[in-house]
Amino acid sequence: MSGTFDKSVIIVTGAVGGIGSATARLLVEAGARVVLTDVVRDGGAELADELSAHGDVSFTPADLTDEDAVRAVVAHALDRFGRLDGAFNNAGISQAGTPLVDLASADFEKVLRINTVSVFHCLKHQMAAMTEGGSIVNTSSGLGVMGALNQAGYIASKHAVCGLTRAAAVEGAERGIRVNALLPGTVRTQMQVAAHGSAASPAVLERTRQLHLLGRMGEPEEIGYLARWLLSDEASFVTGSLLPVEGGLLAGRRL
Ligand SMILES: NC(=O)c1ccc[n+]([C@@H]2O[C@H](COP(=O)([O-])OP(=O)(O)OC[C@H]3O[C@@H](n4cnc5c(N)ncnc54)[C@H](O)[C@@H]3O)[C@@H](O)[C@H]2O)c1
Numbered sequence: 001m002s003g004t005f006d007k008s009v010i011i012v013t014g015a016v017g018g019i020g021s022a023t024a025r026l027l028v029e030a031g032a033r034v035v036l037t038d039v040v041r042d043g044g045a046e047l048a049d050e051l052s053a054h055g056d057v058s059f060t061p062a063d064l065t066d067e068d069a070v071r072a073v074v075a076h077a078l079d080r081f082g083r084l085d086g087a088f089n090n091a092g093i094s095q096a097g098t099p100l101v102d103l104a105s106a107d108f109e110k111v112l113r114i115n116t117v118s119v120f121h122c123l124k125h126q127m128a129a130m131t132e133g134g135s136i137v138n139t140s141s142g143l144g145v146m147g148a149l150n151q152a153g154y155i156a157s158k159h160a161v162c163g164l165t166r167a168a169a170v171e172g173a174e175r176g177i178r179v180n181a182l183l184p185g186t187v188r189t190q191m192q193v194a195a196h197g198s199a200a201s202p203a204v205l206e207r208t209r210q211l212h213l214l215g216r217m218g219e220p221e222e223i224g225y226l227a228r229w230l231l232s233d234e235a236s237f238v239t240g241s242l243l244p245v246e247g248g249l250l251a252g253r254r255l
Contacts, residue, residue, distance in 0.1 A: 004232050005032035007056075009081040011073060012036055013064060013122060014091030016043045018189025019139065019227075022220035023088055026228045028055040035077045038091065039063045056081070064091055064118035067125075074125040084129040086231045089122045090139040092157075094195040097150040108153040115157035116164070123168045123179070133176025137230045138165050139223075140181040142249045145242060162242050169240030178239035180230045185246030186217040213248025 010027055014020040015036035024047070027034050033056040038044050041061045048059035060076045062069040077084050092115045095107065119138055126136060143151060144158035165181040172179045186192055186208050188199050196204050199217060208217040226245045229235055244250050 004030040004228075004234075005085075007031060007033055008085035008231075009033045009035070009077055009083050010086035010088065010231060011077055011084065011122075011126065012088045012090065013073075013118075014038055014139075015059070016040045016047060017091070018191070018220040019184070019187060019223045020088070020090045021047055023090065023224035023227045024057075025051060026221065026224045027088075027231070028057055030228060030232070031055065032086070032231075033057070033081050035060060035073065035080070037062045037064075037073050064121055065113050067121045070118070070121040070125050074129045078129060083132070084126060085132070085134045087122060087126045087134075087136045088139070088227050088231065089119050089126075089136065090227075091118060092139060092191075094191050095151055095154040097195075098152075099150050100152040103152055108156075111153035112157045112160070115154070116160040119161050119164055123164060127168065127172055127175065127177055130175065130177050134178075135231045135235070136168065136172070136177065136179045137227045138179070138181045139227075140165070140183050140242065142183050142185050142244065142246045144181070144183055146250060165242065166240050173239060178230075178235070180235075180238060180241045180243060182223060182226060182230075183242055183244045183246060183250070184218060184223050185212050185244075185249035187223055188217050188219055192217065210254075211249055212246065213251055213254065216247065218245065218247055 010032045012024045016038040028051045036059040044059040051057040140161040141158040144162045169179040209215045
């Protein structure tokens with residue numbers, strides 16, 4: 001993949017996390033210049049240092065729920081690299097498992113603010129900056145197109161990411177900007193651990209085996225490969241798509 005991106009400039013959000021850092025690594029290896037951003041500062045500079053050995057990388061922290069902070073991330077990309085060609089809008093949080101009837105409004109609003117409003121902020125400022133076209137990938141979830149127990153806030157937030165993706169794809173098409181969403185199944189990251197416990201625990205292994213036809217959880221790189229492809233010109237006829245990358249989670253059950 002080396003050289004695929006020919007110095008294209010790509011923003012990766014949630015870059016310190018599992019899927020974000022794996023994807024950033026793949027993009028740098030393929031020749032992209034990458035702006036890493038995350039609300040978490042710890043680890044961001046270290047990741048940028050590590051990836052800088054392979055290409056041009058910069059880290060700028062931001063809480064994406066703050067529109068001014070998002071504007072500043074895009075301005076940072078333009079100041080540092082002079083253009084913006086792509087973005088992987090991947091930052092997000094999980095929701096504690098709570099029945100809808102017990103879910104506090106504040107908790108519902110919090111997950112929508114981080115998982116959905118942040119993506120709106122990103123799309124708005126990234127699309128305005130992509131004056132020569134581009135490609136944007138948003139991370140939704142398998143739960144962006146299906147229901148599940150005790151996850152009403154997360155499910156609503158990720159369905160909304162799918163809607164935003166399609167809305168942005170329609171408006172972006174005239175500007176030469178493709179916009180797609182990924183629907184990951186369970187992936188081995190901190191978020192998975194926070195939501196369900198150690199990836200090695202028998203309960204988690206059995207749960208992932210039951211849920212995914214392939215019988216296991218995904219690795220962050222397995223999401224990153226598809227994100228990288230969508231961001232590349234190889235996906236030049238793909239826009240407005242909601243692409244599953246979920247080991248068969250959505251396809252059916254082994255009953
Ligand atoms: N891990 C899974 O099983 C799974 C499944 C489906 C979808 N996803 C989605 O994948 C994306 C990446 O998650 P991950 O699994 O790598 O988890 P992760 O917790 O490792 O990474 C998420 C990152 O987002 C950052 N973030 C959170 N709030 C932010 C904010 N307000 N501003 C900026 N950054 C913020 C976090 O600091 C973290 O680094 C998320 O959108 C998540 O919903 C994950």
